[in-house]
Amino acid sequence: MEVSHIKQEINMTEALMQRINELLSHYPADKKKSALLPVLHDVQDAHDNWLSIELMDKVAEILEIKPIEVYEVVSFYTMFNRRPIGKFMFEFCQTSSCCLRGAENLIDYTCDKLGVKLGETSADGMFEVKAVECLGACGYAPMLQLGDFYKENLTKEKIDQLIEDCKEGKISLH
Known part of the structure; x- marks a missing residue:
């Protein structure tokens, strides 16, 4: 473990x-x-x-x-963390529906944008990217969970906006 x-x-x-x-x-x-x-x-x-x-x-x-x-x-369970994590954890669904709709490319894009590898915390402690099993929103793929909320029908532009909103304090995790 x-x-x-x-x-x-x-x-x-x-x-x-x-x-x-x-x-x-x-x-x-x-x-x-x-x-x-x-x-x-x-x-x-x-x-x-x-x-x-x-x-x-x-x-x-x-x-x-x-x-x-x-x-x-x-x-x-992936919802429990055994080490300190970034304030904003982008938990991308990595199962069939999401992958067929580009989740893997969006995971790579997000990691590159934040300067991290999958499972790492950004140098400023703000962000982490994680791949998880099905989050049950297959009809809205690709998607991720951020705090208590689902972000669906993701695109690179939506990822860019999410990152900016997090940096500007516009995202509430609960």
Whole structure:
């Protein structure tokens, strides 16, 4: 499992713990593991959008499961990050419909434009480009996810505009 050895401050605030407890209330007391995905989402959101080993261990402790059970989930799903990432992550769908409509060329174009390789963070910490599995918007291919939003029917011009909007602070991630 590729993980970062960068130290991450663990900040389980009162508000975050209240949210975790609220999530846990939806499941039987002996089935805390069932809350793993939503807990990981909230914990990641509260920790600069990534999960260190120590933070994953803390989630395991809270849910009363083995750390390996958390590592398996975090390493399986592309929505969880195991190292610090760029503020704006362009997650391009790389499956059939998107590739048939030019996603691979747009991924290369975006990487060139930002001066990064796939999976790297730009020198200014602003951008990252990632290829992910199907995002379920095949009718609007090629597409990417940026924060909580889908950007569809992409072209080079739309990519250029997205980058400019991010740089100018016009993009909200939530």
